[in-house]
Each structure stands twice: as C-alpha cells, then as structure tokens.
Amino acid sequence: MYVYDEHDRQLLAERVAQFRDQTDRALAGELSEDEFLPLRLQNGLYVQRLAPMLRICVPYGMMRSGQLRRLARITRDYDKGYAHFTTRQNVQLNWPALEDVPDILAELAEVEMHANQTSGNCIRNTTTDQFAGVQADEITDPRPYCEIIRQWSTYHPEFAFLPRKFKVAVNASEHSDRAAIQIHDIGLQMVRNEAGELGFRVHVGGGLGRTPMVGPVIRDFIPEHDLLTYLEAILRVYNRYGRRDNKYKARIKILVKALTPEGFAERVEAEWAHIKDSPTHLTRDAIDRMKGFFTEPAYKALQDNPPALATPRSESKAFDNWIRRNVNSHKQPGYAIVTLTMKKTGTPPGNVTDRQLEQIADVADQYSFGEVRVTHEQNVVLADVRQDQLFELWQAIRPMGFATANLNTLTDIICCPGGDYCALANAKSIPVAESIQRRFDDLDFLYDLGNIDLNISGCMNACGHHHVGHIGVLGVDKKGEEYYQISLGGASQHDAAIGKILGPSFARDDMPQVIEKIINVYVDNRTEEEEFLDTYRRIGIAPFKERVYA
Numbered sequence: 001m002y003v004y005d006e007h008d009r010q011l012l013a014e015r016v017a018q019f020r021d022q023t024d025r026a027l028a029g030e031l032s033e034d035e036f037l038p039l040r041l042q043n044g045l046y047v048q049r050l051a052p053m054l055r056i057c058v059p060y061g062m063m064r065s066g067q068l069r070r071l072a073r074i075t076r077d078y079d080k081g082y083a084h085f086t087t088r089q090n091v092q093l094n095w096p097a098l099e100d101v102p103d104i105l106a107e108l109a110e111v112e113m114h115a116n117q118t119s120g121n122c123i124r125n126t127t128t129d130q131f132a133g134v135q136a137d138e139i140t141d142p143r144p145y146c147e148i149i150r151q152w153s154t155y156h157p158e159f160a161f162l163p164r165k166f167k168v169a170v171n172a173s174e175h176s177d178r179a180a181i182q183i184h185d186i187g188l189q190m191v192r193n194e195a196g197e198l199g200f201r202v203h204v205g206g207g208l209g210r211t212p213m214v215g216p217v218i219r220d221f222i223p224e225h226d227l228l229t230y231l232e233a234i235l236r237v238y239n240r241y242g243r244r245d246n247k248y249k250a251r252i253k254i255l256v257k258a259l260t261p262e263g264f265a266e267r268v269e270a271e272w273a274h275i276k277d278s279p280t281h282l283t284r285d286a287i288d289r290m291k292g293f294f295t296e297p298a299y300k301a302l303q304d305n306p307p308a309l310a311t312p313r314s315e316s317k318a319f320d321n322w323i324r325r326n327v328n329s330h331k332q333p334g335y336a337i338v339t340l341t342m343k344k345t346g347t348p349p350g351n352v353t354d355r356q357l358e359q360i361a362d363v364a365d366q367y368s369f370g371e372v373r374v375t376h377e378q379n380v381v382l383a384d385v386r387q388d389q390l391f392e393l394w395q396a397i398r399p400m401g402f403a404t405a406n407l408n409t410l411t412d413i414i415c416c417p418g419g420d421y422c423a424l425a426n427a428k429s430i431p432v433a434e435s436i437q438r439r440f441d442d443l444d445f446l447y448d449l450g451n452i453d454l455n456i457s458g459c460m461n462a463c464g465h466h467h468v469g470h471i472g473v474l475g476v477d478k479k480g481e482e483y484y485q486i487s488l489g490g491a492s493q494h495d496a497a498i499g500k501i502l503g504p505s506f507a508r509d510d511m512p513q514v515i516e517k518i519i520n521v522y523v524d525n526r527t528e529e530e531e532f533l534d535t536y537r538r539i540g541i542a543p544f545k546e547r548v549y550a
Contacts, residue, residue, distance in 0.1 A: 001062045001371065002147045002293045004112045011155075012109040015116060019043045020102035027099060038161070042122060044115030045101055049423040054093045054101060055118040056108065058374050060128045060146040060170075061089035063113075065361035065370040070111045072357035078104050083357065085342060085350040087414060087465055088167070089127050089374040090118060094421050116154060121162045123153035123235075127169045129178040130339075130375040133294060134383045136331040139190040140198060142172040144290040145227065148282070152228050159235050163242035164250035166235070167207075170200075175494075178376060182206045182215045182496035183468055185252045186234060191221060199223045204234060204264065205256030208462035212498045213253045218265040224287065226272075228280045233272035237264065297369040297384055302334020305387065312391040319394055321443060322405040327390065336387050338368075340380040340402035341412065345437040347401065348430045349415040350378030359400045367393050377414055379407070409446040410454055410519070411437045414465055418458030418475060419482070425458030427475025427482035432456055432511050439512035440519075449519065450531040453492070468492040470533050471518060472499045473511070484511055488518070488544055489536050500541050503549055514548055521547045 004012075019039070026036040040046075044055040056071070063071075071091060075083050078100045084092040096104060108114055117124060126146045133141040149168055153159065159166075171179040172190040181187025187203035199221045206215025222230045238252045241259070256264045313320040328337040340360065343349050352360070360380060364372050367389055368382035375381055380402070385393060397403045406412050413436065416422070418429025433456055440446060455469030466472035472487035483505035490499030506514050521544050526535045536544070 001064070001143070002059070002290075008112070009109070012112075012114055015043075015114070016102060016105045016109055019105060023098065023102050038120060041120035042117055042160075043101070043105065044118035045098075046119060047423065048094065048421050049419070049425075050421065051095045052098050052101070053421065054096050054104065054115060055086070056091045056093070056113060056115050057118050057125050058090050058113075059150050060126060060132065060143055061130055061374040062143070063372050063374070064111075065364045065372070067111045067113055068357050068361040068364070068372065070107060070113070072354040072361070074104055074107055075357070076354040082351055082353045084348075084417060085352065085374050085378045085380070087376055087378060087416075087463060088125055089130075089376065090125055091374070092417075094417065119165070121164055121166075122160055123156070123162075123166045123168065125167075126150050126153070127167075127179055127184075127376070129171055129173055129176075130373045130381045131178065131328065131337055131383065132172065132373075134330055134332070134335075134337055135173060136329060137174050137176075138172045138331075139174065139192060140172060141291070141294055142170045142190055143294050144287065145188075145190075145224070146170050147293070148228065148287070148290055149231070152231075152280070159239065162235070162239060163244045164247060164252075166238075166252070168231075177493045177496075180376060180465070180468065180492040180496070183208055183212075183465070183492060184215065186231065187215050188227075193221050197223060200227060202230065202234075204268075205253040205261070206496075207251050207253045208465060208467045209251070210248055210460050211251075211253065212462070212467040213257065214496045214498060215253070216256065216261040218256075218261055218268060225282045225284075226276060228282055229276045229278060230268075230272055232275060232280055233268045236271050236275075237267045241267070296332075297371075299332050299335065299384070300386075302386060302388065304333045306334070308388050309390060318405070319391060321447070322394055322403055323390065325405040325407045325409075325447075326403075330384070332384075334387055336385050336390060338382045338385045338390070338393065339375070339407055340382065340397060341404045341407055342379050342402070343406060343412050343437070344401045344404045345411065345441050346434060348417075349413050349433055352380075356400060356402075359397075360402075363393065363396055363400075366396075377412065379412075405443060406446060408451045408453075409443075410440050410449060410452045410471075410515075411446060412454075413437065414453070414455040414469065416457050416463035418456075418464075422458060422463075424461055425475060426460075426477040427458050427484065427508070429456045429458040429464060429473075429475060432473060432475075432484060432508060435508075435512045436515055439516060449523070452532045453490075454515075455490075465492065466490075467498050468496065469499065470536070471515065476505050478505065482508055484508065486514065486518070486548075488541055489533070491533060502541065503545055517548045518544055 203215035373381040419425040457464035468490040487499030
C-alpha cells in the first residue's frame with residue numbers, strides 16, 4: 001500500500017495544527033457554529049444525536065496492522081471502546097469529545113491516517129473492490145489509480161466547495177462489482193479497448209438518497225493517461241452548472257438527469273478538449289511510480305488445495321461451511337482471500353471493539369502480511385492467507401466472533417447506525433437488523449436460500465444503501481412513531497438497479513414476520529437454479545405484495 005513521504009507527513013502535520021487552532025477558537029466562542037461547520041466537516045467531524053462523530057478515512061479500504069492497533073488505542077482512550085466500519089470502507093468513532101479531536105487527528109497522523117475530506121462538499125474517500133490486487137479476473141490492480149485520484153483530489157483548490165458531496169469508486173473485476181460503481185457520482189470500470197490499451201468506462205450521476213439513480217455511461221473508454229484530466233472536466237462542469245440553491249437537488253445526478261446523459265457528456269467533452277494536454281495529464285512514469293507502492297508480498301511457492309485441508313473439512317461441517325462462504329479464490333496458487341464477518345447475531349453490523357481491533361491486527365500479522373481491508377458490506381478481509389493455514393486461522397478467529405459463516409446470506413446485513421446515534425435518522429436500524437438475524441439464525445436454512453442482500457437505512461440519506469438491497473429497509477417517521485418501508489429488487493453489481501417500494505410501511509415489531517413472508521414467496525416460487533433476485537425479476541413485485549398485505 002502507499003507509504004507516506006516527507007511531503008505527506010508535513011501536509012498532515014500542518015492540517016492537524018490548523019484544525020487545532022480552529023477548534024480552540026470555536027470552543028472559545030471566536031468562531032460561530034456556522035463558521036466552524038465547513039471547517040469541522042472537512043476534517044470528518046459531525047454533530048450527532050448524543051455526541052460528535054469522527055469519520056476516519058481508510059483510502060480504498062486498506063490498513064496496516066499498526067494502524068489497527070492505533071485505532072484500538074484511540075477508541076479506548078478517547079471513545080467508549082469500539083468503532084464502526086462504514087459502507088464506504090471508512091471507520092467512525094461515535095463518542096469523541098470535541099476538544100479531543102485535534103489530539104485524535106495528531107495520533108492518527110503518526111500512523112499515516114487522517115480524517116481529511118471524509119465529509120463536506122468535496123471529493124470524498126475513493127473506494128474500490130476489497131479483493132483488489134489479489135483476484136484472478138482483474139483487468140489490472142485498481143489501487144494505484146485510486147491513490148492517484150486520492151492525491152489529486154486532496155485539497156484541490158477548485159473542488160474544495162462543490163455544490164454537494166462527491167464520491168468516486170473504481171472497479172477492475174470483469175465479472176463482479178463489489179465497489180458498486182454505478183451508485184456513485186463517478187464510477188470507473190477498468191477496461192481494455194480493442195487494441196488492448198488500458199482505460200476506463202465512465203459512469204456519472206449515480207447515487208442514492210432522496211432521488212436514487214443508477215449512473216449512466218457518458219464515455220465507453222478513456223485512456224489511463226487521461227484519467228485525471230477527464231475527471232477534472234467532469235468536476236468543472238458540475239461546479240459550473242450544479243445547483244447551489246437547494247441541497248436536495250445539488251448532487252451531480254440531478255444535473256445529469258436535467259441535461260440528459262448525452263447533453264452532460266457533450267459539455268464534459270467540450271471542457272476536456274481545453275485541458276486534456278494540461279500538466280494533469282498522467283505520464284507513464286507517474287503511473288509506474290504509483291504502481292511501485294502496490295507490489296506483491298513475499299508469496300511462497302505453494303500447492304493449491306493442499307491435502308491438509310481435506311481432513312478438517314470432512315470432519316467439521318462448521319469449518320467446511322466457512323470455507324464455502326467466507327473464503328474466495330486467490331490469483332496466487334496456494335493462497336486464499338478470507339473475509340472476517342462482523343455480523344455475529346447480537347452484534348450491530350460493522351461494530352468492532354478495541355480488543356477486536358487488536359485481535360484483527362494480530363491475525364493479520366500472523367496470517368496475511370500485516371494487512372487488512374474494510375469492505376463495502378462492513379466486514380474485514382485478510383487478502384493473502386495460505387491455504388494450508390486456513391484451519392488454524394479459523395480456530396483462532398472463532399472465539400473472537402469473526403467466523404460466522406453467513407457471508408452474502410440474509411443475515412449478512414448492511415446497516416447504518418440509525419437512530420441510536422445519528423441525528424438525521426427517522427428510526428433505529430440496529431434493533432431491526434438484530435431482530436431479523438435472530439428470526440433467521442439457522443445457517444442451513446440461510447444456505448438453502450442462497451445469496452440475499454438485505455440493507456437497512458435509518459433515513460432517506462441511505463447510508464445503509466437500502467435502495468440497492470435485494471430487500472431494502474428504510475426507517476420512516478409516522479407522526480412521531482418509527483416505521484419501516486420495504487423495497488424489493490435492488491442490486492449494486494454490474495446489473496445495478498433501484499428497488500421498488502412494496503407498499504405502506506410497518507411497525508418495528510412486525511419486521512421479522514414481514515421479511516419471513518417475503519422469503520416464503522421466494523421459496524414457493526423459485527426454480528432450482530434461481531436465487532432471490534432472479535425469482536423477483538421473473539415474477540415481479542405483485543406476489544410479494546399480495547402475501548405481505550393479505
């Protein structure tokens with residue numbers, strides 16, 4: 001992963017000192033809340049329901065074990081002893097004191113971490129597939145390009161105060177899209193053209209929230225050397241024409257829809273023509289220099305599917321289930337990609353204690369070259385585990401609570417913190433997630449159901465990405481009471497789609513039963529080959545609506 005040089009370190013140190021002064025002035029009453037607001041937001045600091053919330057940036061989801069240990073210490077010393085993994089691969093602290101935030105940022109800077117641009121109307125953390133660099137079907141490793149975008153966008157003077165927040169995601173896999181690029185302001189799919197040249201297919205105008213949209217393609221191919229100049233052209237058009245009079249209509253998706261994708265693309269192409277040969281044009285040396293930070297670890301020459309795995313798999317159904325669900329193939333023979341699930345029943349999705357952070361660091365050091373990745377689904381990946389050590393790893397993580405073999409099942413729920421923490425939430429999310437997990441706490445039944453994405457958001461801001469869940473749950477307020485609206489048929493992969501609302505909302509206590517009725521419709525109507533989304537697309541929403549509201 002990228003290693004900071006003296007310029008990066010100086011930049012972070014100056015930023016921490018600057019924010020410390022701003023915080024001191026705010027606490028002393030020398031800055032009003034309105035004046036302090038944009039300053040704290042661009043340093044990742046929110047004011048939540050019960051306490052401030054600090055969002056810490058994890059570029060493209062990657063962390064070293066030493067950074068995990070520092071996060072553990074920070075949560076212990078400055079918070080309540082736990083943190084939260086987000087759907088954009090970041091980490092959140094829910095209880096820091098305002099006066100402690102500069103000290104927290106200083107501690108983060110010591111291990112090459114920060115909270116820069118994790119909020120505010122600027123370009124946020126660039127995300128990618130959690131399997132980047134280790135999966136066999138990649139066009140190429142997308143992480144160097146994510147880092148190029150991160151460095152270009154950090155403190156970019158022209159894009160520090162955009163009409164609204166802005167999110168970029170990059171995907172390089174041909175057959176899957178774990179980065180969900182089509183629901184981002186800009187989604188970049190790495191491709192090769194007919195001549196074999198590397199580049200990007202560019203989606204613009206995706207997003208969720210009040211007006212969910214799947215981002216259309218505005219260019220089928222942009223060469224890798226033109227990546228930044230083309231992104232700059234897009235941002236310039238957005239900065240020029242995006243609405244600033246109404247924050248609910250300020251996202252780029254509204255502009256793309258208003259101009260039509262074709263009209264928006266025309267403006268981008270015209271702008272790009274003026275800047276395509278500017279100094280932002282990427283050179284081969286610049287790209288190769290960045291790729292030099294993402295070298296392969298010291299892999300050993302190992303046998304694929306070693307015989308030592310066969311015995312424990314045959315003797316332990318639990319281990320075999322974990323291999324099938326939580327272990328993915330690796331491009332390097334003899335290695336595997338392992339996902340640690342953070343969705344044990346009774347644990348809020350994505351939450352992790354200070355002790356667990358240290359435990360993850362320990363297993364990363366012992367089994368995966370000291371590196372971890374945070375996933376879009378709020379889990380954690382060890383990307384380089386030896387296959388002959390999988391049984392040993394599984395035994396180590398079971399008592400830690402990371403070996404629940406429910407990955408991609410109904411109980412591997414994406415869930416925002418909801419009304420328990422967030423001041424924007426209309427309803428609580430965590431209790432709903434837990435009640436559904438308890439209703440379906442039978443792994444054999446979950447495996448029979450197959451892959452199902454269940455996403456829960458506590459409000460229309462859609463931090464839980466409910467719009468693109470196969471089953472989506474949205475918390476709504478009905479005369480001061482918490483209710484939940486269901487949508488069906490969403491998807492976030494290459495076949496991205498926005499779910500359709502099932503009908504009137506439900507009380508919290510009814511939710512497990514409602515989900516069970518939806519599942520029963522699927523079970524009654526599926527064919528042998530179909531998973532939930534296939535069945536829904538074949539039979540439509542009517543049978544689900546009829547059963548649920550009967």
